[in-house]
Amino acid sequence: MGNLLELRNIETYYGPVMAIRGVSMDIPEGKIVSLLGANGAGKTTVLKTISGAMEPQKGSVTYAGQPIQGKDPDWVARRGVAHVPEGREVFPFLSVDENLQMGAFSRSDNKIRQDIDMVYSYFPILKDLTKSQAVNLSGGQQQMLAIGRALMLRPKLMLLDEPSLGLSPRLVQEISKIIQRLNSEQGVTILLVEQNAKMALNVGHYGYVMEVGRIVMEDSCARLQQATDIQEFYLGMKEQGVRGRRRWKQRKTWR
Amino acid sequence: MEVLQLFISGISQGCVYGLIALGFVLIYKATEMVNFAQGDIMMLGAYVAITFINIWDWPFYWAFPATVLVMAAVGVVLERVLLRPMIGEPHFAVLMLTIGLGFVLRAAAGAIWGNEPRALQTPYVGEVLRLGEAVIGYENLAIIIGTTVLCFLMWVFFRFTRVGIAMQAASQNQLAAFYVGIPVKRMYSLVWALSAAIAAVAGILTAPVSLVDPLIGFVGIKAFAAAIVGGFGSMPGAIIGGLLIGVVEQFAGLYLPPGFADMSAYVLLLVMLVIRPQGLFATMQKKKV
Ligand SMILES: Nc1ncnc2c1ncn2[C@@H]1O[C@H](COP(=O)(O)OP(=O)(O)OP(=O)(O)O)[C@@H](O)[C@H]1O
Ligand SMILES: [Mg+2]
Numbered sequence: 238m239g240n241l242l243e244l245r246n247i248e249t250y251y252g253p254v255m256a257i258r259g260v261s262m263d264i265p266e267g268k269i270v271s272l273l274g275a276n277g278a279g280k281t282t283v284l285k286t287i288s289g290a291m292e293p294q295k296g297s298v299t300y301a302g303q304p305i306q307g308k309d310p311d312w313v314a315r316r317g318v319a320h321v322p323e324g325r326e327v328f329p330f331l332s333v334d335e336n337l338q339m340g341a342f343s344r345s346d347n348k349i350r351q352d353i354d355m356v357y358s359y360f361p362i363l364k365d366l367t368k369s370q371a372v373n374l375s376g377g378q379q380q381m382l383a384i385g386r387a388l389m390l391r392p393k394l395m396l397l398d399e400p401s402l403g404l405s406p407r408l409v410q411e412i413s414k415i416i417q418r419l420n421s422e423q424g425v426t427i428l429l430v431e432q433n434a435k436m437a438l439n440v441g442h443y444g445y446v447m448e449v450g451r452i453v454m455e456d457s458c459a460r461l462q463q464a465t466d467i468q469e470f471y472l473g474m475k476e477q478g479v480r481g482r483r484r485w486k487q488r489k490t491w492r
Numbered sequence: 493m494e495v496l497q498l499f500i501s502g503i504s505q506g507c508v509y510g511l512i513a514l515g516f517v518l519i520y521k522a523t524e525m526v527n528f529a530q531g532d533i534m535m536l537g538a539y540v541a542i543t544f545i546n547i548w549d550w551p552f553y554w555a556f557p558a559t560v561l562v563m564a565a566v567g568v569v570l571e572r573v574l575l576r577p578m579i580g581e582p583h584f585a586v587l588m589l590t591i592g593l594g595f596v597l598r599a600a601a602g603a604i605w606g607n608e609p610r611a612l613q614t615p616y617v618g619e620v621l622r623l624g625e626a627v628i629g630y631e632n633l634a635i636i637i638g639t640t641v642l643c644f645l646m647w648v649f650f651r652f653t654r655v656g657i658a659m660q661a662a663s664q665n666q667l668a669a670f671y672v673g674i675p676v677k678r679m680y681s682l683v684w685a686l687s688a689a690i691a692a693v694a695g696i697l698t699a700p701v702s703l704v705d706p707l708i709g710f711v712g713i714k715a716f717a718a719a720i721v722g723g724f725g726s727m728p729g730a731i732i733g734g735l736l737i738g739v740v741e742q743f744a745g746l747y748l749p750p751g752f753a754d755m756s757a758y759v760l761l762l763v764m765l766v767i768r769p770q771g772l773f774a775t776m777q778k779k780k781v
Binding site: 288289290309310311314315319320321322326327328329330331335338340342343383386387389390 | 654657658660661664665667668669670671672673674675676677
């Protein structure tokens, strides 16, 4: 199968700051592609550039054969790209059910109720919380809600930004399984951004590694797991370094 | 009995403040912009109604919805032409823009309709309802009933309709709204349409009570105070804040020396800012952009 998404020489700026320095990536249809990298490498910016929240100064984003760079994010979403941003961006004062309904805002078919039940079958906890306001959910539940809401779009491509962040190891396990099931059962192509390299390499088929705005390595996830650099910098360091960082990240998302 | 009479007039005047305040709050919640021309948009609505009814002789019950529709369209045009290019500009620039818009609307109204006060002809003017010793003019009754119905409709819209919920979603988390495919910019146009339509209703309802001239939009300042008292950002708060100011004003007029009535709204605002700065209905909501 061909590529659902192709990035070619993307350069994206925050004002004068160049965050992405010529990134090219291929996301084959039906696959899970993992994007690894340390804090500030530019992973989130890549996703924002794909979903239209940011416009690249240079380069092209081709989705399903069509250039989409510079389009509004709602336009991109309506064409089947569901971005689940970092930090569990739910609609805090809407109920769980309403959050899911909003995920289907652009749809006019009559399968919406059915898809909400499908989301509840992936995340049974949410079913007991249908009437609760999203703000009252735990962090893990909000993350599930954000993923579930993205599913309501019936996306062809899902952009997941650090879904495991701040979750317990058990929940990380659970989310990994769900990501794999979404890919195999729903046929959703997934671009997964993670600092949790172990999880990302287990789940993904193909992987890219980013450092300060550039892709520095790419290979199948199986081979990346064997690469000594990766073992040293991303898998080995996990025990102390990323933990501490993770706690800091958690606070950042409180805002 | 005088107390009841005053209370009813206060409520009726307060409804008008509340409706304009509602317009402020709607736009603020959705776009974080403060539209200082809200009162002048009400004035424009009143003149559109006068044009349809007094000048073109349309029947009141057609002219009412027609005015609301015309003003909703005016709201959309204002948003598209003036406000949308300002997205991302500093807040004070937007503020100045809406203040400037107010000046333009007042000058234009004066040029088109003249500065002489005019009365909107309504089918119900002059009739009264007696409640014991209290007497309510039908025009005041119309304000109270109209506001109640409008609030109910707004509640239904925001609580139960898909678009209403999407408007809430876009104001609670703009980025997430974009990512689920809600056309956020179109929602902004819709918010302006809605608040201009509400202002038009306020204009039509108040026109028979207080004559219409190009400066009636200045009640917007009191309505702004009402919105703050209500906790800027809360829709029920806007209405309650309006009612509170309306009632306090009436009683201040009776029990305090002349001049205090007009001041009382701001005294209430100051007291509120000191004892409960977040307003009556604190909105816990922190916006994420
Ligand atoms: N709003 C912003 N304004 C200016 N610079 C920014 C902004 N957001 C990010 N940057 C910069 O752009 C670079 C890439 O940031 P990005 O958020 O894409 O990194 P990331 O790989 O997602 O990091 P993290 O793992 O912390 O989420 C960083 O150097 C960061 O400092
Ligand atoms: Mg990031």
